[in-house]
Amino acid sequence: MPTPDEIRERIERAIPGAEAVVDGPDGVHFSAVVTSGAFAGRPLLEQHRMVMDVFAGELGGAIHALSVKTKTS
Amino acid sequence: MPEQTDNPIRQAITEAIGENPVILFMKGTPDAPACGFSARTVAALQAVGAPFAAVDILPDPRIRQELTAVSSWPTIPQLFIKGELVGGADIVGEMYETGELAAALGVEAPADAPADAPADANPAFAPLSIENRLG
Numbered sequence: 001m002p003t004p005d006e007i008r009e010r011i012e013r014a015i016p017g018a019e020a021v022v023d024g025p026d027g028v029h030f031s032a033v034v035t036s037g038a039f040a041g042r043p044l045l046e047q048h049r050m051v052m053d054v055f056a057g058e059l060g061g062a063i064h065a066l067s068v069k070t071k072t073s
Numbered sequence: 074m075p076e077q078t079d080n081p082i083r084q085a086i087t088e089a090i091g092e093n094p095v096i097l098f099m100k101g102t103p104d105a106p107a108c109g110f111s112a113r114t115v116a117a118l119q120a121v122g123a124p125f126a127a128v129d130i131l132p133d134p135r136i137r138q139e140l141t142a143v144s145s146w147p148t149i150p151q152l153f154i155k156g157e158l159v160g161g162a163d164i165v166g167e168m169y170e171t172g173e174l175a176a177a178l179g180v181e182a183p184a185d186a187p188a189d190a191p192a193d194a195n196p197a198f199a200p201l202s203i204e205n206r207l208g
Contacts, residue, residue, distance in 0.1 A: 044167065045160050052147055059147040065110065066148075068163050 001027040002062060007055075008032070014054045031067035040072045083139040086128075090143070090153050093126040095178060098140055099150040103127050110162035114150045116191040117169040123178040154178065166190035 004022040007030050011020040016038045024030035032051065039047040047070040055063055090096055095118070101107030103115045107129075118125050130136040130149055137149060144151055144158045152159045154177050159165065168174040169190045175181060 044164050045158065048160060048164055049146075056147065067110075069167070 002030075002058075003027070004030060007063075007066075010054050011051060015050055028062070028064040029067075030063060030065070031069075033069045033071065035071040035073065037072060039070050044070070080139070082133070082135050083143060086136070086140055086143055089126070089128060090156055093153075094155055095123055095125040096153050097125055097127045097150055098130050098136075098153075099127055100129070100131050102129055107131060108149070110148075111150045113190065113192060114152060114162045114165045117165050117174060118152075118178075120183075120186045120191050121169065121175045121178060121180055122183055122186075123175075123180045 002024075004024040007024065008020045008022040011022070011032060011034055012018045015034065015036050018034055018036035018038065020035075021033045022030055023032075034051055038050070042050075048068050051068045051070065052059065052066070055066060059066060097103075097111075097114060097118065099106060099108075099111035099114065101111055103119075106112035106115055115127075128136070130140065140149075140151065141147060144153075146158055146161065148161050150161055150165075152161070152165050159168070159177065165174060167190075168177065170188065
């Protein structure tokens with residue numbers, strides 16, 4: 001079962017300059033607020049896709065749900 | 074006419090996306106959402122007051138599988154406007170709060186619409202049509 005800290009590390013490793021705050025008290029539903037300059041100028045859909053892609057294949061499985069909020073600063 | 078394929082479910086999905094200017098793929102129905110994320114998305118669409126078609130993906134696991142193959146989006150719900158994927162519950166909620174959702178739907182949000190994305194669907198508000206040839 002992934003921990004919020006693992007989710008945070010994986011997001012920060014995958015997205016340049018990202019800082020993530022991840023919450024997931026039950027170990028299967030997570031919410032992440034991700035701040036990265038890499039989101040600047042990209043459509044919201046693409047920003048969210050950058051975060052979702054980190055967990056491709058796991059969403060709906062080990063990670064039941066990942067709620068995402070992206071910020072550029 | 075879309076090309077005939079040997080994948081009727083995928084074809085029905087792409088046709089439904091093409092034929093309905095606003096279509097939501099969700100768990101459950103607008104009257105009875107089966108997941109909180111689907112419920113929030115329905116509530117945002119209802120608060121904006123735009124008619125939308127809805128497809129319940131739960132009756133057959135292949136619907137979700139084929140939908141994700143079409144959209145490359147891993148989670149449910151998925152909202153499409155004019156044939157384009159807009160996103161899931163988080164994106165729709167954020168667009169609701171910024172007013173972009175009403176703009177994308179070509180409607181003016183009602184004056185009494187709440188500023189924050191509503192948390193729950195209003196079951197009294199019926200969608201324009203339930204497009205469910207896929208079940």
